Amino acid sequence: MIFTSAVLYFDKDSYKKLLPFIESHTEVEVYEKDIDAGKLILVISTEDDAQLEVIQKNFLANDLVIDFTYHAIHFGESVDKLIEGKIEIDFEDINSKKKNKLQ
Amino acid sequence: MSLINKIKLFLNSFDDNEYYRINRMRPPGAVDEKLFMKLCVRCSKCIEICPYRVIKRSDLTKNLEAGTPYIYAEEKGCQLCMNCTSVCPTGALDNKLTYFRDTRIGVAIVDDTICLNHLLYNQEEAGIADGTVAVCNQCFNSCPLKFDAIYLEDMILPTITDKCTGCGICTESCPTSPQKAINILPNGMADINSAGYKQYLKRIEKGGR
């Protein structure tokens, strides 16, 4: 389970419109909000980073979203498995996947 | 390769077009961003030596830039004293750079849709007058390399030359708000789109920071 905190910048006048969209993502929880400044703190719980990227892509594609940026990622049990050598991470692969297209 | 080395390698090599902001520059003498991220050991020597407290540690982290030094031009530009370049222990800032005119932190770009002088010039050319325009020149007046790095085209339009060091003093001085009419594009930009400029404009438009 990977936990990720992210900051969501959005058009502050459209908070009400955006809310259902956020809620449609069951992996996403809203932890803090500063609606007047157009910012939300989200925590996303996903099985792996691929799922995380799909969510990021969806958010960035939404017109009401100005920016969606990761703050910190907690790899949870995956870290223990890593250290025990039960998982191999292919760094090359991650590199090529981590191409965030900016609008 | 051991796990630790794999992680190290991963931390320091990633696509350098990922996330830049205008008006957020590296200190003078910074090497190419990709190399910079490898060399900068977050020792803070440059941050400490800056007499003006202009160099700051990065705040919002993405791509693990935490702890690396930035200059935020909207708050305060680099005064070009060149103290920092000589103290960097790893060469992330070029120790050989001592002459302020040779610095290339970035380049200034003028937003002609909000620059007061541009707005005045537009009215002049169009033959209209509504009393809302003013002669400014603050960017020109505050530039430490005025006449060389910046001049006024037609005596009024701020124009940047290739001598611009990107110090950001013009951005700091610019009186417009909430968005500055002159901004610094940090060095190492591939193009304006990937610089996060459009993102920044969008964010400011909607009242963010």
Place this chain on the structure above:
Amino acid sequence: MELSRRNFIKSTLAASAAVAAGISTNSSAVAQTQEVVVERWVKGVCRLCGTGCSVYVGVKGNRLVAMKGNVESMTNTRGYLCVKGMNIWKVAHHPDRLTKPLIRDGKGVLRPASWDQALTLIEKKFKEYHKKYGYDSVAYYGSGQCTTEESYTFNKLWKGGFGSNMVDGNPRLCMASAVAGYMSSLGSDEPAGAYADIEKSKTIFLVGSNLSEAHPILFRRVTRHKKDNPDVKIIVCEPRKTLTSSVADLWMPSLPGTDLAIFNGMAREIIKNGWYDKEYVKTLGRVTTGDGSKELTWDDYVKHLEKYTPQYVEKKTGCPAADVKNAAKMFAQSDATLSMWCMGLNQRANGVWANNLIHNLHIITGNYGKPGADAFSLTGQPNACGGVRETGSLAHLLPGARPVANKKWREFVEGYWNVQKYSINPSKAINPKPGMHAVKLFSSLGGEKDKTKPVKAVIMSTTNPAQTLPNVNKFIGGMQDAFTVVIDIFPTRTAQCASVVLPAAFIYEKGGVFGCSERRSFLTDKAVNAPGEAKADIWIAAQIAKRMGLTKLIGWANETNIDRMNELAWNDYIGCTANTEKTLKGATYKRLKESTVGVQWPCPDEKNPGTYKRYVRGMDPIFDNPKRYGYTIPDDAKEFFYARPHGKANIFLRDDPDNSEQTSKAYPFIMTTGRVLEQWHTGSMTMRIPETAAAHPHSFVEINEKDANRLKIKNGDIVKVESIRGSNILPAKIVNNTLEGVIFVPMHDQKADRMVNFICSDIVDPISAEPDYKVSAVKITKVSGPKKIDGRYLVTREEMNKKSFS
């Protein structure tokens, strides 16, 4: 609360993200200022420079909320403003505004008091000193930033009521040489032409003026004129390369204090090459020297100029010889040449002579009278012309800018003011002897016990001599020891020395007339109320008048409405000067209230539109009835300098002496001073506007790169700039386009170790008594490497209680 490990991780992640993103958990809505809502726009002028831009201030409720230019303006055509003026209204609601009278107690602390207490103390002291030390022991020091009505009132109070000419003002420090220049060369103060000459000129000679920063709107008019007419030639003569030079076709460098040689050199070239106007010189010129009493011949003039060969000029000034010739050619061979100058020529050891020499060039080439031609002295302050020069609020003048020594005029004013009846001075007359000019006044100001200081009290308004007098250390003690009353809107260095501080109303809180450089008077309407107990100067003058037994002399003293007071004072003033060449009789208050362009004098009646060009028949109404003004003009004279005998302007033989402070081995650099666009004077207003102060939040010293390399000084290094009088600690700005051996320091910083006037030379012009701010001999030593400077230093309410300046 139950926290699973998972929740703990998630909360921690969220919390750190929140901090990084700057989310305030207690987010109360901060109202975004939407489009500013203005309820009404009130007509007025900009509070700042002598350009006299007219504006509309936007009002909502009792607050100023915006400013825009007046598109119908004749000064800032098309309503353009500069960024400084556009923001100046913001000082009105600044929290540092003085709102209560303050009286300094025995321990040196300024304590709030009532107006009655403050005025009673002032009355007591004035009466006591008048009795003990004479009527000249109490002085008024005014400002080119007070309204005309206020200056006129105080002037009348002193000269008519107290029989004392101890009235002077800060224009003494800026325009006095220009005044004396006009009076001696043309016979009457202030320009013959107007800004309209800019768009009609063929050659423009900018000298002793950083037009781009000191009068940015006029600079825009000049640059636009050049852009639309590429054949127009512009000559810029200055001691450091400024933005103004960018518009120059010919840039003439000249070491500070030496340019008299250039002007004589140009005249020599013009005459040698036959480029002068023989007919004009014959009919409208007169050669003279010294005080102008003795007439000389043309040959005397030519002989006098022989010394000023281009080679001599180059050696003396650093201006290349070829440039002197080119400048002479451009000047003389254009169809219309306009010269504009400001402090570079006025604030000099021989400022009057510098002015005379520019007038010389215009006389010998016939460059007056026709469109586009004029010798135009730019005024620095918004109301030095209207309020101080024209009302005669200087130690040697009376309203109409005529000397107090002129018996006929003095007697007229005595009659008009009914001095014989109302004066409290037993002499029952206006004192024929001039009072003290600014530097002398403050040199003579001191405590009761000091017998060497005959002036024991001074009341001053809207000016800051404890920061602006040259060699200012000399004068601070005197101001602290004497009974000093300061009228101002903010704490200043001068208020720090005061015995009594009176809170003043800002221009948009009181209204009044300002008269700008081009003889144009414009009325500002009151827009909002003054904060707290702040009062208009004219009200303060009225209270003093009443208490000193001069209610009849100041006929508006009993009014309560400021607007009415202003109008009555204005009527008194234009009545007094109705028969002078500066008449504004046609500029009734009603007309000024309705007008969006103001009125240029001479304007003898309401039908007259105002005068664009003086001394020319058909344009100048003096020609229609010269006798009324005491002049004689031949019927066939098309152009005539009627204020001079026979209508002939004076061509003065002037030398180029080295009267400024000379450099030496110990003090090898020349320091010149000046302004930056974004700051105004002593910064008490502009340092409080962050948007514009950002460009120059503190002073610096501009050093040529070559000099800096020799002294091993780098950009940002902290250096000590020192003269025999005092020193400053300043950050260095290394530039590569100034003259070697010349450094520049701006005047705006209040921080004690960055107040440039501690260094400045206090040599004054022998005729005008204006100080030589532009030339001081200094040395430079490096103090340390770069250091952070806390900019926008402001004297606070607390610091005003301290004796020493920090």
